[in-house]
Amino acid sequence: MRKFFANKKLIIVMIILIATLSTVALSFRVRENRxxxxxxxxxxxxxxxxxxxxxxxxxxxxxxxxxxxxxxxxxxxxxxxxxxxMTQLQQTQATNATLKAENKQLKKQLKLNATLxxxxxxxxxxxxxxxxxxxxxxxxxxxxxxxxxxxxxxxxxxxxxxxxxxxxxxxxxxxxxxxxxxxxxxxxxxxxxxxxxxxxxxxxxxxxxxxxxxxxxxxxxxxxxxxxxxxxxxxxxxxxxxxxxxxxxxxxxxxxxxxxxxxxxxxxxxxxxxxxxxxxxxxxxx
Amino acid sequence: MDRRHFWLIMLWAVVALFLDGAVTYALQGVLITPRWQVAPSFLLLWLVYVCYLLPTDWRMLLAGLVLGGVYDMYYSGIIGFYALAFPAVIYGIRWIRQYLPVNGLYTVLLYFISIVVVTSGVYFGHRFLGVGGEGFVGFVSQVLWPTILVNVVLAGVLYGPCVRLLTKWQSGK
Missing domain, CATH: 2.40.10.340 (Rod shape-determining protein MreC, domain 1)
Known part of the structure; x- marks a missing residue:
């Protein structure tokens, strides 16, 4: 055991690896959850x-x-x-505008402020x-x-x-x-x-x-x-x-x-x- | 390396850091396709050239750590992979520099090894977390191989200008 702790380089490598794994785990958790x-x-x-x-x-x-x-x-x-x-688009735009107005009115009647x-x-x-x-x-x-x-x-x-x-x-x-x-x-x-x-x-x-x-x-x-x-x-x-x-x-x-x-x-x-x-x-x- | 030149090297490193993402975005239609995926590595290229072509400066280890941390934080949000990989590459190059002659061929060869180590290391790290994409065979054939090819060609092209710039700084101009 004493020999193990005497190996400075090994200890430094271990500390670096542990620190890296900790920052990876922590930052990954923060990115995914917070x-x-x-x-x-x-x-x-x-x-x-x-x-x-x-x-x-x-x-x-x-x-x-x-x-x-x-x-x-x-x-x-x-x-x-x-x-x-072009022609088809103009027709669709007109229909859209009518439907939008109708939709707004119906939402108002149902007292719906916003939908999905x-x-x-x-x-x-x-x-x-x-x-x-x-x-x-x-x-x-x-x-x-x-x-x-x-x-x-x-x-x-x-x-x-x-x-x-x-x-x-x-x-x-x-x-x-x-x-x-x-x-x-x-x-x-x-x-x-x-x-x-x-x-x-x-x-x-x-x-x-x-x-x-x-x-x-x-x-x-x-x-x-x-x-x-x-x-x-x-x-x-x-x-x-x-x-x-x-x-x-x-x-x-x-x-x-x-x-x-x-x-x-x-x-x-x-x-x-x-x-x-x-x-x-x-x-x-x- | 005096203080002024160290900070000039750092400035170029920061530009290279953001250039990696800018080039990926600007050329995304070419670099990212269903058949291949190329990751530009200007920052790694700069770090390898500086560490191999200039005399040993241990401040570069700290610089690698900081640059790697920023790289992680900005591009992925998972901090640790590049923060470990860049100082490891810098340390490795400093060590191997004692045994190899300093010339273009060995510089590009070391860059080639660095790309393989860094890209594979970060890929396996991401796979371990469940955020990696390809399977191993797909990674080697569609990501690693095209990345090496493009970056080594770029390294060859940029070797001359980088050497001229670094020699100029080294001679104190």
Missing amino acids: AAPPLVQRLANDISNVAAQVVSAPMVAVHAGYDQVGDLINTYNENQALKKN SDYTQIPASVVSRQPADWENIFMINKGTHSGVKKNMPVVSGAGLIGRVLEVHNFSAKVELISTANTTADRTAVEIVNKKEQHINGIISGYDKPSETLLMTQINTKNTIEKGDTVVTSGLGGLTPKGLFVGKVTQIKDDDYGRPATVYVKPATDLNDFSVVTVISRAVQGE
Whole structure:
């Protein structure tokens, strides 16, 4: 025993390993369970985010320029496609406005202040992305000062891309919906089929080769078809009802012929986004 | 290494730290695909070059610890993996420096070993916590191999400018 303690180097290595394991365990627990990290960590992250914005500014400018050139090349084809949708869109807008007004009036009559589908939007810019990307995390420039809270959903372009993982005063970390993190909160979703029936499930993983989300825990006899729309169900967490997630591309049945896994093509490219919107649900609750 | 040059090295290290994330974000469509995933490692590159090409300075161990801690805190929120990995790499390079000649080939070779050790170590740490993505085979073929390839090429390209800069600082200019 005396010999063991006489080996200074071994003791130092052991102390370092124990200290490292302790900080890993503690910080992991804080990240997963607490609404926000300790003040020191929040401050350090906010300062880091400012520095990251300075360093990434030229990169972001180049990225934006590249996107703009791409958009310019696609302008003609895009214009043709948009013209086709124009008439239909105007009709849908008019119908939407009427339904919105009617919905508001009915809610008033029922004395409903807010429902699961009501939310406000907090626009944010992406500053940086985790280099070793197996956790699928990126950083945004909005935090608690702008009303961002842990577990709020984040959308980009047409659909849902993730949820707020860690929130600081002026910045936040967002975990992509495609994360392989087994401890991550899962998003409750529903499929709206051709017969307007709603089938509930959760997004539980990501299939890398097909670039699709995996929807599981489905218990239904209703028919699911390719092309059906998948939206958030608003059940649990801070996610409102009706955020577009994607479209069904494949259905795998279990031994009893019931759908076990549904493959969902995300509405947004999960590797091409620059501006995101954090969604704050009107009805609060965990 | 005098105090001014030490802080200049630290400034470049901080830029490299945030450059890793900025490059990943700006080139995410190219670096992160279903077939491969490349993790830029500018900070590790800078630390390896500084520790191997400049005379021993034990302040670098503390610098590695702080930079690793910030790296963990900013990119993942789980503090400890890079905070342990960076000082370990710095210590290892300081030790091995006594036995190897200082030239371009050995510098890039040491960087190659450092990437393998750091990327694999952090990956297994994350897997242990249940936040890692790929299986082992997927990690080696889709993450580690492309990461090594791109970073070693970058290391070769950046070797000349880095050596010129460090030699200039070393000679007190």
